Amino acid sequence: MHAEEKLTAETFPAAPEKATLEGKNKFLGFWLFLGGETVLFASLFATFLALRNSNAGGPTTQELFEPAIVFIATMLLLTSSLTSVYAMYHMKNFNFRGMMLWLGITLALGGAFLGLEIYEFYHYVHEYEFTITSSALGSAFYVLVGTHGAHVAFGLLWISALMIRNRKRGLSLYNAPKFYVASLYWHFIDVVWVFIFTIVYLMGMVG
Amino acid sequence: MKKWLTKLRLVSLFALLTLVLAGCGKPFVSALRPAGEVADMQYSLIMLSIYIMVFVTAVVTVIFIYVVWKFRFRKGDEDKIPEQVEGNHKLEIIWTVIPILLLIVLAVPVVAATFELADVRPMDRENRTPDDALVVNVRANLYWWEFEYPDYGIITSQDLIVPTDERVYFNLKAADVKHSFWIPSAGGKMDTNTENINRFYLTFDSGRTEQAGDYFYGKCAELCGPSHALMDFKVKAVSKDEFTQWADNMKTYEASAEGDLAQQGEQLFEEKGCLGCHAVNPVDERPEQARTGPNLASFGERSRVAGILPHDEESIKNWLRDPEKYKPGNKMTNTYPKLEEQEIDALTEYLQGLKVESN
Amino acid sequence: MSTLTQRRGFGAALWDYLTTVDHKKIAILYLISGGFFFVLGGLEAMIIRIQLAIPNNNFVSAGLYNEILTMHGTTMIFLAAMPLIFAFMNAVVPIQIGARDVAFPFLNSLGFWLFFFGGLFLNLSWFLGGAPDAGWTSYASLALESPSNGIDFYLLGLQISGIGTLIAGINFLVTIINMRAPGMTYMRMPLFTWTTFVASALILFAFPPLTVGLAIMMFDRLFGTHFFDHTMGGNTIIWEHLFWIFGHPEVYILILPAFGIFSEIIPVFAKKRLFGYSSMVFATVLIGFLGFMVWAHHMFTVGLGPIANAIFAVATMAIAVPTGIKIFNWMFTMWGGSIRFTTPMLWSVAFIPSFTLGGVTGVMLASAAADYQYHDTYFVVAHFHYVIVGGVVFGLFAAAHYWWPAMFGKMLNEFLGKVTFVLFFTGFHLTFFIQHFLGLMGMPRRVFTFLPGQGFEIGNAVSTAGAVLMALGTIVLLYNVVITSIKGEKVGMDPWGDGRTLEWAVSSPPPEYNFKQTPLVRGLDALWIEKMEGKKGMTPAEPVGDIHMPNPSILPIIISFGLFVAAFGAMYHADHAFGYPLLFAGLAITFGAMLVRSIKDDHGFHIHKEDLMNEEDEKGGRK
Amino acid sequence: MATQNTGNPKVDIAYRRKKNAQDMKMQVVSFAMMIFFTVIAFIAVGYEAIEAWFAVPFIILLAVVQVIFQLYYFMHMNHKGHETPALFLYSGLGVGLITVLAFVTIIWW
Ligand code: HEA
Ligand code: HEA
Numbered sequence A: 001m002h003a004e005e006k007l008t009a010e011t012f013p014a015a016p017e018k019a020t021l022e023g024k025n026k027f028l029g030f031w032l033f034l035g036g037e038t039v040l041f042a043s044l045f046a047t048f049l050a051l052r053n054s055n056a057g058g059p060t061t062q063e064l065f066e067p068a069i070v071f072i073a074t075m076l077l078l079t080s081s082l083t084s085v086y087a088m089y090h091m092k093n094f095n096f097r098g099m100m101l102w103l104g105i106t107l108a109l110g111g112a113f114l115g116l117e118i119y120e121f122y123h124y125v126h127e128y129e130f131t132i133t134s135s136a137l138g139s140a141f142y143v144l145v146g147t148h149g150a151h152v153a154f155g156l157l158w159i160s161a162l163m164i165r166n167r168k169r170g171l172s173l174y175n176a177p178k179f180y181v182a183s184l185y186w187h188f189i190d191v192v193w194v195f196i197f198t199i200v201y202l203m204g205m206v207g
Numbered sequence B: 001m002k003k004w005l006t007k008l009r010l011v012s013l014f015a016l017l018t019l020v021l022a023g024c025g026k027p028f029v030s031a032l033r034p035a036g037e038v039a040d041m042q043y044s045l046i047m048l049s050i051y052i053m054v055f056v057t058a059v060v061t062v063i064f065i066y067v068v069w070k071f072r073f074r075k076g077d078e079d080k081i082p083e084q085v086e087g088n089h090k091l092e093i094i095w096t097v098i099p100i101l102l103l104i105v106l107a108v109p110v111v112a113a114t115f116e117l118a119d120v121r122p123m124d125r126e127n128r129t130p131d132d133a134l135v136v137n138v139r140a141n142l143y144w145w146e147f148e149y150p151d152y153g154i155i156t157s158q159d160l161i162v163p164t165d166e167r168v169y170f171n172l173k174a175a176d177v178k179h180s181f182w183i184p185s186a187g188g189k190m191d192t193n194t195e196n197i198n199r200f201y202l203t204f205d206s207g208r209t210e211q212a213g214d215y216f217y218g219k220c221a222e223l224c225g226p227s228h229a230l231m232d233f234k235v236k237a238v239s240k241d242e243f244t245q246w247a248d249n250m251k252t253y254e255a256s257a258e259g260d261l262a263q264q265g266e267q268l269f270e271e272k273g274c275l276g277c278h279a280v281n282p283v284d285e286r287p288e289q290a291r292t293g294p295n296l297a298s299f300g301e302r303s304r305v306a307g308i309l310p311h312d313e314e315s316i317k318n319w320l321r322d323p324e325k326y327k328p329g330n331k332m333t334n335t336y337p338k339l340e341e342q343e344i345d346a347l348t349e350y351l352q353g354l355k356v357e358s359n
Numbered sequence C: 001m002s003t004l005t006q007r008r009g010f011g012a013a014l015w016d017y018l019t020t021v022d023h024k025k026i027a028i029l030y031l032i033s034g035g036f037f038f039v040l041g042g043l044e045a046m047i048i049r050i051q052l053a054i055p056n057n058n059f060v061s062a063g064l065y066n067e068i069l070t071m072h073g074t075t076m077i078f079l080a081a082m083p084l085i086f087a088f089m090n091a092v093v094p095i096q097i098g099a100r101d102v103a104f105p106f107l108n109s110l111g112f113w114l115f116f117f118g119g120l121f122l123n124l125s126w127f128l129g130g131a132p133d134a135g136w137t138s139y140a141s142l143a144l145e146s147p148s149n150g151i152d153f154y155l156l157g158l159q160i161s162g163i164g165t166l167i168a169g170i171n172f173l174v175t176i177i178n179m180r181a182p183g184m185t186y187m188r189m190p191l192f193t194w195t196t197f198v199a200s201a202l203i204l205f206a207f208p209p210l211t212v213g214l215a216i217m218m219f220d221r222l223f224g225t226h227f228f229d230h231t232m233g234g235n236t237i238i239w240e241h242l243f244w245i246f247g248h249p250e251v252y253i254l255i256l257p258a259f260g261i262f263s264e265i266i267p268v269f270a271k272k273r274l275f276g277y278s279s280m281v282f283a284t285v286l287i288g289f290l291g292f293m294v295w296a297h298h299m300f301t302v303g304l305g306p307i308a309n310a311i312f313a314v315a316t317m318a319i320a321v322p323t324g325i326k327i328f329n330w331m332f333t334m335w336g337g338s339i340r341f342t343t344p345m346l347w348s349v350a351f352i353p354s355f356t357l358g359g360v361t362g363v364m365l366a367s368a369a370a371d372y373q374y375h376d377t378y379f380v381v382a383h384f385h386y387v388i389v390g391g392v393v394f395g396l397f398a399a400a401h402y403w404w405p406a407m408f409g410k411m412l413n414e415f416l417g418k419v420t421f422v423l424f425f426t427g428f429h430l431t432f433f434i435q436h437f438l439g440l441m442g443m444p445r446r447v448f449t450f451l452p453g454q455g456f457e458i459g460n461a462v463s464t465a466g467a468v469l470m471a472l473g474t475i476v477l478l479y480n481v482v483i484t485s486i487k488g489e490k491v492g493m494d495p496w497g498d499g500r501t502l503e504w505a506v507s508s509p510p511p512e513y514n515f516k517q518t519p520l521v522r523g524l525d526a527l528w529i530e531k532m533e534g535k536k537g538m539t540p541a542e543p544v545g546d547i548h549m550p551n552p553s554i555l556p557i558i559i560s561f562g563l564f565v566a567a568f569g570a571m572y573h574a575d576h577a578f579g580y581p582l583l584f585a586g587l588a589i590t591f592g593a594m595l596v597r598s599i600k601d602d603h604g605f606h607i608h609k610e611d612l613m614n615e616e617d618e619k620g621g622r623k
Numbered sequence D: 001m002a003t004q005n006t007g008n009p010k011v012d013i014a015y016r017r018k019k020n021a022q023d024m025k026m027q028v029v030s031f032a033m034m035i036f037f038t039v040i041a042f043i044a045v046g047y048e049a050i051e052a053w054f055a056v057p058f059i060i061l062l063a064v065v066q067v068i069f070q071l072y073y074f075m076h077m078n079h080k081g082h083e084t085p086a087l088f089l090y091s092g093l094g095v096g097l098i099t100v101l102a103f104v105t106i107i108w109w
């Protein structure tokens, strides 16, 4: 089957992301990449855990963290994960508009999350003078959470670029794997966040 | 192909080398000439593992030579197609199990020794006195070593004095970057980290100390900058009595200058700012951050200048003229004004007079 | 676009290589740059050996020595050994599995250019204020103190080339998993493919910790964070762990493909199938697996405590078992065979005892309590040169001679090859054997000089003499390469006569699409099977049809160049006003090029059936 | 090679639609569970009476369960054709866990 071929709901395959060799490669390659990302984040988590009490006289995690912000952020990101699942649901049903709509919602939620995170950082810097150079804890905190934030930002850009590029083209076996892989990435970001809110924030609050 | 022949020659050459070199190395610096309990333990592990490895290598070499010789291509073999053997389970099991057994033989004493060498409990014993367990605090600095004897409240540098025939316990730390504390004849090394204190012990056997000569050589074993290679120290192991005597002398010692030139040197030592870094008395109450240069209390009795140069007048003068030339990157360069030759003479005279024993 | 029309002229050829996404050409790019860096690292080694030939030598100064030492280790590991391995992986693996290409041709090229610009960046340090000088391990406390920009070059250069390596690793994994020809099951894959697979998996999991380590050290040095600053709560041991969690698997990333190379060559020249294929595969996987649990054996003297030391000691020793399985299986492959001592075979045969010597000293090092004596001495230097040179470099030399025809269509001169072997082999043992004793006799490593009277004189002099022989051997090899490319005769398919795997089932060098028809694989040593049944080549698994090919692209260079520029910006931002603008300009180039890549559809092109047929006729006519 | 059609696209598509809808239902359920777990985790931490020795392992357990939902339902690791992805993801997790374990046990101060 040719990648650019115009498809209908009938001819659209059950697993469009893996229907071409390119798609299959992309799918697998991306999963492998996520395996590597797992180790990357594990290294950052490990570093954070080793330094989580090294506040060097600066504010401690108990003094800093505010459950409300983290809770809202978590809800936003978890929900965005569900919305991107919806998007993939529509993709599999060859419903391009549905997919675009839900991806748009995902973007909005992700954007809100990012905004909240930026606000949170701003808050720490200005209220507590807690910066990336305050202490080893500050460095470890901002680099871990910031790396996640950078992933979110990249994901937003990526999905937007995909949407803009394909807005008039409809679904094809050429772009279906791209959308699918982007949604995998988005879920992965969520997986990482689950550990961030648990290990960094919640554990930081109990001490 | 005569390759196997070169091979054979190489092997016998190596065997010979082993024989010649194993007993070799200088007794004051070689791990192959152990001079105490710790080094002995490690030496026996080294030898045990060498025996196992020689055995393994021998087995491999014998099969190897046989195969390579026996099954080499000969004239007339052009069309020969050897049988395509898939493998052999029995053989696979043999060469899995035998190595496992050999490794167990090695691993058990290794684990035992690892725990034994980490036993520093006597350091923590309540009401510890230096007679039960002598403790030395080692502080490694960019290219020099400080040795503090907390039980006696004294500090010395570059030359470590220890009693023989007992476990001497060390607290190890680094003042700037990471170094590693190593006296090969007395035992393996331990790193001096920047953020924590490491602890271990060494022993010095009186009999073998004598054979080794006046001093054991100590070295820094972790790359720490340009003069890493020159970050040597010397170890003098003396009997317990001598050691106690020395420590008592140190405690009461006050640096003083005798003779005009030396007194002039003493004055210069202060004026030129030397005293800001170097203490001249073994009792130095300043915090360690303030102790930025080696303690020079017993400088006149040192074995080396700056740990590396022969201890004589000329070397001291050379060092004072331009330390950078002898220890690139050292922290003394440019911390004091340029000295006149006459001032150098005076300082040298003063420094050479700093002796604990003669007091 | 018609691809079969050869474009001529130097400019066109250069452009061809700059934009190529063909794995065979990328292999040549890796070979040339890896070879260049090998000579560079070798020159650095020669300076090291000259400086240490006699006590108190002042051939180079103390500070410069540390730079050379650091660059020798870093260059050899990251810029010579790994790229050279990638060269052979790229040249051989896709063909060995019967594929037309790798899974991601574009990323393949990107991986190469990232490595190239990373290596270039690192080596520019020589001209821009001094090279890194904290050893290839760059331990945190020293690295943070180092005043010049050298360490920054190390951090950013390795970061860039590290990303390239990661990409290459993923590419090989997907290629091997997804692109195998019909019939090529996992248990029929040649061992070089298997070891590539496992080594790539190790890359996938080992490089991220390095990435993190490099990144946070860069933050510490350039942006004021305190990960390793103990006065602010930081901890330098974190770096040591991150580095070795990467570093130990790294040494298996190097050696496993070398094992693969020997497992290809030995059966060919012993004319016998690999003995114990399945246990060889098993051992490879096991080594890869265990490789992740032993890193702290580099940190026995750090003070991790006896429990950790004991665990890591025993885990490390365990690796001897699968490695031993391999050693014995190679020897039994030759058992009963008919061994032809060609140059590649000489290297392979010599590897067995040489590597064993290095391996057993590894087990000695693994004995924690005894390692307190060995650590950071020349005993360690001897160990790792025995395994690296006696294993990896021998493997690379063997591969170069063995696969030269597959890459260039010409055979390297056998006589010169043997001269190289004798010189290098002798020099190698002369250089490094004696270093075991130097270490045991109390000589620390990483010293720019040693003082007389400690018993180190003879050993060092001998060692230096050996290094000269190695250099001579390398020079003969270079001469061989030049002579061959000028005068060498073209060879056809299967030039060694006893090829067993698919890379010998295509012409030398292969056409850009590798296989006109995808071959049908009927067992291990696919080509051998067909030959034994009296056939000339492989049975095709499909009719002749259009072949889909990827488009060449200049974007990989642009993406990599952007990071190269950005790295300068990051490095100089504190001292120069142009720092930040440069950083953002660089990133803009990179992301811009990535955007272009994702927006511009790239469907590749097709080589048509008719053209394939015509080409066949032409060839037939010429013959 | 692309599709596994039964020959009659209409039947096929109806079946697939149904299956997708079923999948979606599972995904919504797991989403609800995830939200629930998150709330529990926050409560466990916010509620004074629950002590750290219990709260920490408990919330980590909740996180692990959530992640399993993400992986298996949202990222479809429960579907077939995910054997290799699973292998590599778990290998990555394995390496990561060893790293974390080492960093919380043998890095001091
Ligand atoms: C290709 C690279 C390579 C390879 C393959 C190896 C293989 C091994 N290495 Fe090596 N190693 C390095 C590269 C490599 N190493 C480098 C670069 C360093 C130094 C880094 C630095 O500090 O700069 C180093 C350092 C190093 C150390 C740290 C030393 C120190 O700094 O104090 C240790 C300690 O355990 C070690 C152990 C081992 C072991 C046990 C193996 C094993 O895999 C070897 C297994 C092989 C055999 C054992 C031989 C064949 C087996 C048989 C014939 C079966 C029977 C054998 C027995 C029963 C023993 N290595
Ligand atoms: C792949 C890895 C690799 C390879 C192949 C080598 C190869 C060699 N190494 Fe290297 N080495 C390391 C990796 C490697 N090394 C590492 C990781 C370290 C540790 C660094 C650290 O401590 O941080 C190290 C350290 C190291 C030291 C210890 C330095 C010290 O601790 O102070 C020494 C000393 O002898 C040494 C020597 C050599 C020699 C003689 C070779 C020889 O085999 C080299 C042979 C090659 C040549 C000689 C080619 C030269 C070619 C020419 C001369 C031709 C020139 C011609 C033209 C330009 C036309 N190496």
Ligand SMILES: [Cu+2]
Binding pocket: C247, C248, C251, C294, C295, C297, C298
């Ligand atoms: Cu290792």
